[in-house]
Structure formats: structure tokens, C-alpha cells
Amino acid sequence: MEDTQSASFMLNIIRDVSERKKIEEKLRQERDMLESITRNIGAGLTIIDKNYRIVWANSLLKQIPGFAEGKLCYATYEKRQSPCPDCGVTKIFKFNIDFDTHEWFYTDSCGRRHYYQLIVTPIRDKSGAVIAALELSVDITDKKELENKIKEYSRKLELLVKKRTTQLHQTQAKLVQAERLAAIGELAGMVGHDLRNPLTGIKGAVYILKSKYGNILGTEAKEIFSIIDKSIEYSNKIINDLADYSRTIKLERSEITPRLLLINALSMIEVPQNIQFIDKTEDAPVIKVDVEKVSRVFMNIIKNAIEAMPHGGTLTVISQKQKNKVKIAFRDTGIGMTRETMNRLWTPLFTTKAKGMGFGLSICKRIVEAHEGKITVKSKVDKGSTFILTLPIEPEPFETTEEQWIIADYIIADYLAQTIS
Numbered sequence: 257m258e259d260t261q262s263a264s265f266m267l268n269i270i271r272d273v274s275e276r277k278k279i280e281e282k283l284r285q286e287r288d289m290l291e292s293i294t295r296n297i298g299a300g301l302t303i304i305d306k307n308y309r310i311v312w313a314n315s316l317l318k319q320i321p322g323f324a325e326g327k328l329c330y331a332t333y334e335k336r337q338s339p340c341p342d343c344g345v346t347k348i349f350k351f352n353i354d355f356d357t358h359e360w361f362y363t364d365s366c367g368r369r370h371y372y373q374l375i376v377t378p379i380r381d382k383s384g385a386v387i388a389a390l391e392l393s394v395d396i397t398d399k400k401e402l403e404n405k406i407k408e409y410s411r412k413l414e415l416l417v418k419k420r421t422t423q424l425h426q427t428q429a430k431l432v433q434a435e436r437l438a439a440i441g442e443l444a445g446m447v448g449h450d451l452r453n454p455l456t457g458i459k460g461a462v463y464i465l466k467s468k469y470g471n472i473l474g475t476e477a478k479e480i481f482s483i484i485d486k487s488i489e490y491s492n493k494i495i496n497d498l499a500d501y502s503r504t505i506k507l508e509r510s511e512i513t514p515r516l517l518l519i520n521a522l523s524m525i526e527v528p529q530n531i532q533f534i535d536k537t538e539d540a541p542v543i544k545v546d547v548e549k550v551s552r553v554f555m556n557i558i559k560n561a562i563e564a565m566p567h568g569g570t571l572t573v574i575s576q577k578q579k580n581k582v583k584i585a586f587r588d589t590g591i592g593m594t595r596e597t598m599n600r601l602w603t604p605l606f607t608t609k610a611k612g613m614g615f616g617l618s619i620c621k622r623i624v625e626a627h628e629g630k631i632t633v634k635s636k637v638d639k640g641s642t643f644i645l646t647l648p649i650e651p652e653p654f655e656t657t658e659e660q661w662i663i664a665d666y667i668i669a670d671y672l673a674q675t676i677s
Contacts, residue, residue: 299316299392299393299394299395300313300314300316300317300372300391300392300393301313301314301316301317301390301391301392301393302314302317302329302390302391302393303379303388303389303390303391304329304345304388304389304391305387305388305389306349306386306387306388307328308328308329308330308339308345309326309327309328309329310323310324310325310326310327310328310329310332311325311388312325313325317393320332320333329345329391330343333362334362340360342358344356344357344358344374344375344376344389344391345376345389345391347376348376348377348378348386348389349386349389352378352386353378354377354378355375355376355377356374356375356376357373357374357375357376358373358374359371359372359373359374359396360372360374360393361400369397369400370395370397371395371396371397371399371400372393372394372395372396372397373393373394373396374391374392374393375391375392375393375394376389376390376391376392377389377390377392378390451491451495452492452495455488455491455492455495458484458488459485459488462481462484462485462488465481466481497615497616497619505549505622505623505626507545507546507549507626507627508546508548509544509545509546509651510544510545510546510547511542511543511544512542512543512545512547513537513538513539513540513541513542513543514537514538514539514543514575514582514584515535515537515538515539515575516539517537517545517547517550517551517554517584518535518537518554518573520547520551520554521551521552521554521555521558522558524551524555525555525558525559525562527558527562527571528562528568530565530567530568530569531562531565531568531569531570531571532568532569532570532571533570533571533573534570534571534572534573535573536572536573536574536575537573537574537575537584538575538576538577540577541577541582541649542649543582543647543648543649544649544650544651545627545647546623546627549623549626550623550624550627550647552619552620552623553620553623553624553631553645554586556616556617556619556620557586557620557643558571558586560616560617561586561588561590561641561643564588564590564591564592564640564641565588565589565590565591569588569589569590569640570588570589571586571587571588571589572585572586572587572588573585573586573587574587577649580648580649580650581629581646581647581648581649582646582647582649583644583645583646584644584645584647585642585643585644585645586642586643586644586645587640587641587642588640588641588642589639589640590640590641591637591638591640592635592636592637592638592639592640592641593633593635593637593641594637598633598635601617601633602617602618602621603618624645624647627647627648627651628648628651628652629645629646629647629648630645630646631643631644631645631646632644632646
């Protein structure tokens with residue numbers, strides 16, 4: 257009887273050992289399967305107990321420096337002294353939730369950030385009590401970097417669209433202004449043509465009166481005729497400005513130096529005695545310009561400088577070669593200009609003088625730009641002004657006229673409109 261009981265006891269022990277081995281083998285197979293799955297998808301898997309200790313982790317997480325089963329998870333993964341603020345394990349144990357997910361990142365020794373999606377679920381016993389937490393960490397670094405790049409591209413695209421929209425609005429405003437100025441120019445041409453004939457008649461009549469009755473006229477009458485002559489001359493200047501503004505600028509180029517241009521302009525200007533004139537222009541380089549038109553630009557700037565120094569001052573003209581261009585600066589010590597005046601300086605019909613139509617500088621700007629050049633100004637109130645002309649030494653191989661610049665503006669506007677749409 258005792259032998260039978262002993263044999264039965266031994267069989268139970270063998271059966272229990274066999275069952276335990278089967279369970280252990282099954283657990284090992286399941287663990288190996290989890291290990292294989294998570295390794296192939298690049299995910300980390302950790303089992304963490306209530307005390308935040310690592311019970312088990314797959315091989316991917318075991319590669320972390322300082323990793324060891326039994327260590328605290330927050331000390332191992334985050335190098336912290338206490339649980340993380342948004343810890344999913346804490347939520348599982350304290351709030352008895354069934355699922356938690358959030359993002360986590362760390363910076364490696366090379367300074368690169370690695371992002372992970374953490375998914376935490378509870379592990380329960382047969383009675384339903386939570387005995388551990390299973391944390392799955394999926395590497396989403398590439399996804400985050402792609403999202404960041406898309407955000408950056410979107411930001412740059414928004415800035416580009418904003419910039420192009422601003423440019424389009426500016427171009428449209430310039431086209432509207434160009435159309436308005438063209439209408440003003442057409443009207444100016446018509447008015448100038450209609451005024452020239454009566455002025456010619458008045459000038460002829462005054463000439464006849466002076467010729468016939470000049471010997472018997474008194475001093476007062478002669479002064480009146482002088483005033484009429486000056487008024488006719490000034491009116492003719494206005495008419496010429498109107499005519500120049502209304503017609504397209506076409507250039508007849510010839511070779512000349514900056515100094516000869518200045519001498520040519522000064523020959524038609526009377527510089528007052530109280531103005532000190534300093535000439536620092538050079539006989540080089542030789543440039544190809546429309547001498548008559550550029551000389552007119554010089555004359556206009558010099559006259560404006562003289563008028564800006566009613567009590568005397570100094571006017572200095574300097575020329576300098578810079579690569580394939582020449583810069584000519586006119587610097588006066590006059591009354592200067594405000595920022596508001598400089599912003600409107602090139603606008604037709606704007607003038608700060610007691611008399612005048614305000615066409616002078618706008619025509620100068622058109623002449624310089626027709627030469628593919630640029631005219632700018634720097635000024636301070638009571639400190640004087642400096643006008644700077646930049647002209648190319650050699651013109652473009654094709655003949656440039658003002659019409660081509662206008663056409664180019666429309667082409668740019670059309671291009672911007674297509675880009676935005």
C-alpha cells in the first residue's frame with residue numbers, strides 16, 4: 257500500500273514538473289515571439305511592477321546604457337529621481353485606466369532627438385487586479401522629423417506666398433500709377449501744345465512793341481516788358497517740361513567723360529558768388545550716354561542745390577568708377593529735406609518751391625532709368641542733400657528705350673500673377 261502511495265506521489269511530482277516545464281516553455285515561446293515582433297518593428301517592450309521596477313524588457317531596450325532588470329524605470333530611461341510627470345504607469349496603477357498613450361523623447365550623445373510613442377496597458381491576474389504594466393514604445397523619430405520638415409516647408413511657403421502677394425500688390429499699384437501718370441502726360445502734352453501758340457504770339461507782339469517804341473518808352477515800361485519776357489521764358493520752360501514728360505524718352509548716345517558732362521552743364525548755369533563750387537569729377541572712364549539729356553539732369557540737380565542754399569554754401573561734385581559703372585555725387589550744404597519730402601520727391605506735380613510744376617526731378621529719374629541707371633538721394637534737415645547718379649559705362653547690347661522698361665513691368669506683373677495662382 258505504501259509502495260502504491262509513493263509511486264502515486266512520485267507520479268504527481270513528475271506531472272507537476274512536466275506541467276511547469278510546459279508552462280515555462282509556453283511562456284518562453286510567447287516571450288520569444290514578443291521579442292521577435294518588437295525587434296522587427298523597432299519597438300521596445302517593458303513589464304513594470306507597482307514599484308516602477310523593470311520586471312522584463314526586450315533586447316532593444318536592454319541596449320540602453322546602464323539598463324538592468326530590477327532597476328527603476330524612471331531612473332533607467334529618464335535619469336530621474338522620481339516618476340515622470342505624465343507617466344502612463346502611474347495612471348494605470350493609481351487611476352485604474354485600461355489604456356494610456358503619450359509621446360516621449362530623449363537626446364542622444366550626438367545631440368539628436370529620438371521620439372517615441374508610449375502605449376501603456378495593465379496586466380491583470382485572474383481576479384482582475386492589476387499586477388504590472390506593459391509599456392510599448394514605438395520609435396516615431398522619422399515621422400516627427402518629417403512632420404517638422406512639413407511644418408517648416410509650410411511656414412516658408414506661407415512667407416513666400418505673402419511676399420509674392422505683397423510684390424503683386426506693389427506691382428499692381430505701380431501699374432495703376434503708371435496709367436494715371438500716362439494720362440497726366442497725355443493731358444500735359446495737349447495743354448503744352450495749346451499754350452505754345454498764344455505765348456509765341458505774345459512774345460512776337462512784345463518784340464514789335466520794343467522795336468517800334470523802344471526809344472520813347474520810359475523806365476517803367478521797359479521793366480514791364482522785361483517782366484513779360486521773363487514770364488514768357490518761364491512759361492516756355494513749363495511747356496517744355498510738359499512736352500518732355502508726355503513723350504517717350506529715346507536716347508542718342510555718344511562718348512563723353514563725367515568731367516566733360518559737368519562742364520557742359522555748367523556752361524548753361526550761372527553759379528552765384530556766394531556758392532563755393534568744388535569739382536572732383538574725373539576724365540575717366542569714357543561713358544556712352546545721351547549727352548544733351550544727361551547734361552539736363554546735371555543742370556536740374558545743380559539748380560536745385562543752388563536754390564537749397566539761399567544764403568550761400570558749398571556744392572561738391574564727385575565721380576568715381578565702380579566696376580562696370582560710374583557714380584556721380586552732387587553734395588550740397590543746403591537746407592536738406594524731410595523723410596516725407598524724399599518719399600514724394602520723384603512724383604510728378606510735387607514741388608516744395610514757390611513756383612514750378614514739379615516735373616524736373618521726375619523727368620531726371622526717367623532719363624537716368626532710360627540709361628539703365630539709378631538716381632538716389634540722401635538728406636537731413638539743415639545738413640544738406642546728396643544726389644547720386646549711377647550710370648553704366650557700356651549700355652546693353654540692344655538699344656534700350658523707356659517703352660521696353662514699361663513693357664518689362666507688365667511682364668513681371670503677369671509672371672507674379674501666375675506664380676500666386
